[in-house]
Every structure is written in structure tokens, then in C-alpha cells.
Amino acid sequence: RKEVEQDPGPFNVPEGATVAFNCTYSNSASQSFFWYRQDCRKEPKLLMSVYSSGNEDGRFTAQLNRASQYISLLIRDSKLSDSATYLCVVRGPTGGGNKLTFGTGTQLKVEL
Amino acid sequence: DADVTQTPRNRITKTGKRIMLECSQTKGHDRMYWYRQDPGLGLRLIYYSFDVKDINKGEISDGYSVSRQAQAKFSLSLESAIPNQTALYFCATARRGTDTQYFGPGTRLTVL
Numbered sequence: 430r431k432e433v434e435q436d437p438g439p440f441n442v443p444e445g446a447t448v449a450f451n452c453t454y455s456n457s458a459s460q461s462f463f464w465y466r467q468d469c470r471k472e473p474k475l476l477m478s479v480y481s482s483g484n485e486d487g488r489f490t491a492q493l494n495r496a497s498q499y500i501s502l503l504i505r506d507s508k509l510s511d512s513a514t515y516l517c518v519v520r521g522p523t524g525g526g527n528k529l530t531f532g533t534g535t536q537l538k539v540e541l
Numbered sequence: 542d543a544d545v546t547q548t549p550r551n552r553i554t555k556t557g558k559r560i561m562l563e564c565s566q567t568k569g570h571d572r573m574y575w576y577r578q579d580p581g582l583g584l585r586l587i588y589y590s591f592d593v594k595d596i597n598k599g600e601i602s603d604g605y606s607v608s609r610q611a612q613a614k615f616s617l618s619l620e621s622a623i624p625n626q627t628a629l630y631f632c633a634t635a636r637r638g639t640d641t642q643y644f645g646p647g648t649r650l651t652v653l
Binding site (some may be wrong): 461473 | 576581583586589631644645646647
């Protein structure tokens with residue numbers, strides 16, 4: 430089983446749609462959780478951290494369910510500029526060098 | 542100016558050649574990382590360093606070596622390149638005590 434698993438997509442959605450991505454992780458001792466965004470052939474960039482209580486940043490909402498080892502990202506009112514690959518990222522237990530484990534990414538294509 | 546730079550941005554080399562990829566940062570971060578990204582496999586950690594002269598193996602260090610002679614620079618070497626080292630290589634930095642990693646623009650390496 431992969432440490433971090435994501436549906437690769439692609440998710441093709443019309444502009445204005447709401448879309449949700451899911452991610453599961455295998456290590457129950459994982460400490461921190463993130464969503465990164467990666468545009469084609471570009472470097473990954475932090476989109477948002479994910480907190481147990483859930484958090485929102487504009488049109489983006491992230492949720493964490495520790496019991497189910499599940500992370501989600503919801504994008505409302507999709508824009509053409511949201512087209513990218515979204516990487517689910519998990520930091521392992523303390524003492525493991527704080528290394529991040531990246532999912533393979535979910536591709537989103539927002540269309541007119 | 543970019544905070545994390547990588548040179549070269551693109552490189553084509555032949556099997557058996559030695560090659561070095563350079564990473565420089567002006568962010569003043571202690572921690573630096575080298576990843577490779579392959580289609581369908583996501584980002585995988587090669588080596589990381591928490592300080593000058595500190596070197597730690599990542600998930601896939603075989604066939605690679607690194608050097609951290611200064612806080613701002615972290616170089617990755619392929620002693621004898623092979624075709625399955627063809628990939629997109631990213632350098633990243635992080636401040637001690639934080640999880641957010643900042644990526645360079647990447648180096649696209651092709652080994653023929």
C-alpha cells in the first residue's frame with residue numbers, strides 16, 4: 430500500500446463547478462498534512478495546510494479525518510486558473526527527520 | 542529574483558557520464574532537500590541536509606551523492622548516469638521547525 434494515495438484523475442469540470450479531491454494516508458502517526466499545487470512542468474507550491482478542525486482559504490476548503498486517515502480538498506466556483514495537479518502531502522512521525530511524503534497528484538482541468 | 546535556483550534547467554547527457562546539479566537559495570533556510578519526480582510515481586526524496594556538512598539518505602539515494610559545503614548551496618551528483626535516472630529533479634528548502642518546503646524550478650535531466 431502506498432503511504433499516500435490519490436485518485437490521479439483527470440477531473441474535467443466546467444468553470445464555476447465545485448470539485449472535491451480525496452487522499453488517504455497509511456501511517457496513523459503522521460503529524461502534519463498539506464495540499465500542494467503543481468502546474469505543468471513547474472515546481473510544487475504550498476496551497477494550504479490541513480488542520481483537524483478543517484480550514485478554509487477563499488474558495489478552497491481542506492478537511493482532515495484522523496480516524497479514517499483521510500484528507501480532502503474542496504474547490505468551489507472553479508476557475509480556469511485552477512487547472513493544475515494537486516498533491517496531497519503528509520509529514521511523518523516526529524523523529525523521522527520531518528520528511529514529507531507526496532502523493533502522485535490529482536489532475537484538475539477546468540473548462541469553459 | 543527567485544529564492545531557490547537550480548542549474549542547469551535542462552541537461553542531456555550520455556550513460557556513464559558524471560553530472561552535477563546545483564541548488565542555491567537566498568531564503569536563509571537551514572534545511573535543503575533533493576527530490577526526483579517521475580510520471581505516476583510522484584516526488585521521491587533522494588537526500589536531505591539539515592545543516593552544513595549534515596547529509597541524510599532519503600528514499601532513493603542509490604546512484605546519487607550530495608554535498609552541502611555552505612548553507613546556501615546543496616549539490617546533487619550522479620557519478621555514472623544511467624537512463625533510468627532520466628527525470629525531473631527538484632531542490633527544496635525549509636526553515637528549521639517548520640514543515641513548508643519551497644521548491645526550485647526544477648532540472649529536467651535526460652540520460653541517453
